Amino acid sequence: MDLLIYGATELGYMVALRLYQEHSVTLIDDLDKLPDKFNSLDISFISGSGADVDALEQANLKDCELFIACAELDEANIVACWTVKKIVDIETICFVRTMELYRNLVSPKQNRYQTRYDIDTIIWPEQLLTQDIFRIISVPDAIDVEYFAEGRAKLFEYRIKEDSILRDSLVMDCSFPENVLIVGITRDHNLFIPDGSTVIQEDDKVIFMGTGPALDTLAATIFQSTNSIKSAVLIGGGSVGLMLAQQLERAGIRVKLIERDKDRCVFLADKLQKSLILHGDGTDLELLESESIGDADVTVCITNNDEKNLLCSLLVKQLGTDRRIITRVSDARTAQLFERVGIDVVVSPRDSALTELLNRVQARDVNILALVEGGQGEVLRLTLPAGFTDTRVMDVKFEAQAIIGVLKRGRRLIIPRGETVIKAGDLLKIFTMAEDAEAVKTLFAG
């Protein structure tokens, strides 16, 4: 597929990096300011603006199938998408960074107005990040949670602690509730798909997939985390902080929000109903102690500065030992460092955005539902074609590492076992390693 990216930004780089091997990518932006790292990618460059018809013509827009606008300026992205639509009717994806524009563009009301905005997909990374953080918070102790099939199926990621009953046992010996599968294990930052003889070790991050109720039982029996979150501390009151606080308020969680900028505090206090807005620095130990931040059930560090987030997380970790800390990182490399020093969960707006974007880029019948471990693992969704002959799961010859997590037949959700038969028309959710995704797709396509 030919696709066109507008904007030589960090995000543009991530997108290009992820896509250039399988697709032919063209990048439009002012080439004088092109960061060096783009030169290592096998893509072509057009100098100009994404809103410039000439530049778009030059980029062979007519042959493209997808246009991604991810320049610095929201308005520029929007205008670029509109310009593209004027020339040719291809799918457009537009990144925005401000709440107002996002609200405008995605509001269901817009269809009532005279003309629609006419942009196919709007992605606001911070909004996706907020969703991700909220999901993680609302399921205690899990370090990653994804929902599928309108929440009926879930993916949980747990860290095996020292006192866990699963520690040092074989996967085949573990007694889970029915309808739960272990689909992956991350050990020393490497994701792999276990088989029955894999031994679960301390500090492994184990990924479970299954139906909602079954996973809840799992959480209650094996991870014994019935104590739900009652209070949360947010450090950093940007868009993510604001939206997260709003969501937490709705969920009935008490929120304290620390923000450094006085004017922003006033703004937040005006927008939020119940949250306590504290004016101060998240690294001010005195403030953290006097407001007993260590007593909160969860602390979320979401300033826009990775170093600051790290420092805050560490301080909070000193104050309260067994509290959960969620930290925002923008750089994937720093993320590993964060985990090494013992911060439970790291999230990044780019990861969130990338998942969403890749989901859109994939062919219609294959969807990436989730990225696990910074893209090492993926959850694919694919429908078995009409000509598919009935096969038992144990007979499917995966040449690659993959595991069928959930099977949807009609409205029924099935967590397959070895003897389950899969049929044409079934919707499969397959957990696989990123490098094997293609192989899995070809296997089921034919």
Place this chain on the structure above:
Amino acid sequence: MKITNILNALGLILIAFGIIMLTPIAVAVMEQEYSSIIPFITASFVSVTLGFLFQRYGGFSRNFDDIKRNEGLLIVSLAWIVTAGMGAIPYLFYGLHPLDAYFESVSGITTTGATILTDFSLYPKDFFFWRSLTQWLGGMGIIVLFVAILPQFAVAGRQMFFAEAPGPTEEKVTPRITHTAKALWLVYVVLTVLEIILLVVAGMPLFDAACNAFSTMAAGGFSPNPLSIMGYDNSSVTWIITCFMFLAGGNFALQYRVLFKRKPLALLQSEEFRFYALIVLLCSAGLWVALVVSGTAGLIDSVRDSLFQIVSIITTAGFSSADFAMWSVAAQTIIFTVMLVGGCAGSAGGGVKVIRVLFGFKYLKREITQIIHPKAILPIKIDNKTVADDIQRQILGFLLFYLVLMTGSALVVTVLEGSAAVGLVGTAATIGNIGPGFGEIGPMGSFGGLSVPTKIIFIINMVVGRLELIPFLAMLHPDFWSFRRSAL
């Protein structure tokens, strides 16, 4: 300030008021009290003539578009003082002392409802009609009335509209001030007519129904019956008046939305209205307990009387369904407490206003929270909107001035009358435009026996309280009085 502007505006208001003063004549004809025609024709004539003189002096200019804020404040204050003066003229014909007549007129037009009358049987029906009508005219605000009916005030009305009701919330129903004024009067008239009909259905004579409805909707409190609502001895009348008093104490702009804009929840969504309803319910319950414990009335009658009395006092109507001056001290204390609250902003009621009380509580709560969380940013929100700093300051200033004025007036009157009850409660009742107090100035008593200086202080209290202090305070500053007689 331009004197011409002020005189022009006042002249216009006087002429209009003079014409309105002819309406009691219709009642006089209907009731065949032909002797009552002369007083109102005289008063109307004086008012119109004075209006023309003012206008002549002001050069008959119809252009009020450049009225300044100070001029607006002065026009508003003078409008109240002068129209009350005109309204007093008919009373002179019934043998009232000029000061008493002015007291009665001010009490009427500011919707206070404090009376100097002792024997109601001396006066004809037209007299009582005029008393109630002054309240009705003053209820929605004299200026709002003239902004609504006089097209000349289309632009200048803005300055004067907010000078008259400087509440913390700028409630505008429509973008244009004349439309807003008309909308408010529409609600006012509709509710009044509805109440008259209901009262008549409940068995009250039409004349009494009209007078009481006028006083109710204005949150005034003048009743043609010497025993107030108690005199009708009719339970359903009491309930009807309770309901309409309650509405009169609510925000009319919101009621306009409920009635004409099909937003039935507008009232309930208002935090002020909910707080108002809460105060009414809690205080009524408290009063009910006090009444039952002291054995003043039966269980069922107490429910009606306590609710009626609390609503009557909080909306500053000042009707009485029982002689509360005879109730126990506990009951009187509760009544005195709600005297300090008043109606909602944008209502016919006077007093401190519920929204300021609500703000006061939120302010205290904020200060307490701030002690525990010194670094917290805690905005004060009403209806989920942050109250801006300048408005916060204004409200606090208002509360402080209200307290200062009340203390001062209470002290002076206590000395003059030799009674702390008259001093304190009388001050609270006049500054809050409520009407009756306790003791000799209670609902069955009269303000007539007070000394002359006390009456003057109470007159000032009533006008200042009705104008919500701000225009009065502005006048205390020397810079306010820089007049300019400019070219016409």
